[in-house]
Amino acid sequence: MQANNWFGTFALRRLTYSRYTDESDTLKENLYFFIMDRLTPERRSWLMSRVKAKNTSPEMVVRRLVYGMGYRYRIHVEGLPGKPDLVFAGSRKAIYVNGCFWHGHEGCRYAGLPKSRVAFWAAKIARNRARDRENVSAMEADGWRVLTIWQCELKNREKISELLHDFLKQE
Ligand SMILES: [Zn+2]
Numbered sequence: 001m002q003a004n005n006w007f008g009t010f011a012l013r014r015l016t017y018s019r020y021t022d023e024s025d026t027l028k029e030n031l032y033f034f035i036m037d038r039l040t041p042e043r044r045s046w047l048m049s050r051v052k053a054k055n056t057s058p059e060m061v062v063r064r065l066v067y068g069m070g071y072r073y074r075i076h077v078e079g080l081p082g083k084p085d086l087v088f089a090g091s092r093k094a095i096y097v098n099g100c101f102w103h104g105h106e107g108c109r110y111a112g113l114p115k116s117r118v119a120f121w122a123a124k125i126a127r128n129r130a131r132d133r134e135n136v137s138a139m140e141a142d143g144w145r146v147l148t149i150w151q152c153e154l155k156n157r158e159k160i161s162e163l164l165h166d167f168l169k170q171e
Contacts, residue, residue: 008043011035012050032114048102048124058151059085059097065161066095071168082135084146093145093168096132100151104129110152145170 018031036044066073066086073086073095080087084094100110104125113121132148139146147167153160 007038008047011039011047015047036114036117058099058149058154061154062086062095062097062149062160062164065157065164066168069161069165069168080144081138082132084139088168091145091168091170092143093147093170094139095147095149095164095167096136097149098132098151101125102128103132103150105150105152108150108152 014031015035035047039047063073063075063086071088073088075086076083077087077089080094082096085097086095088094098105100108102125105111111125113125136146136148145167147163149160149163153163
């Protein structure tokens, strides 16, 4: 499935942009409502996979921080559960960077469901959360240490740097 019309391209750019800005929750909800209701189911799932899978900006923030601390990593490693965003093979550590909406960050103000199609979104997000849990369990069962970072946590750069530093320095 391609973004072979202007609306698909617009929707992808706009949703990707919207997730990482301080736009109000009401605006974001209206935007999802407006866009999702104008897409066929096929295009909707195409859009959601694209918005989710790209080298999104929270991930780039984490990469830059980690790189600046002198650590080197691989990204999106195929063959590991859920393709962790950053993988430190030597020390057997992995980091997942989760968008609060798509991954259903509990109690987070960025994770609120749109007011329309609530059942659709609730089911979608619940599936994502279940998959995340399975991925982390599978990694840990295989001897990996895993850190999950949430998009909203990146607002406090000092705190997130500390968190990353503590995780990465562990022997
Ligand atoms: Zn959050």
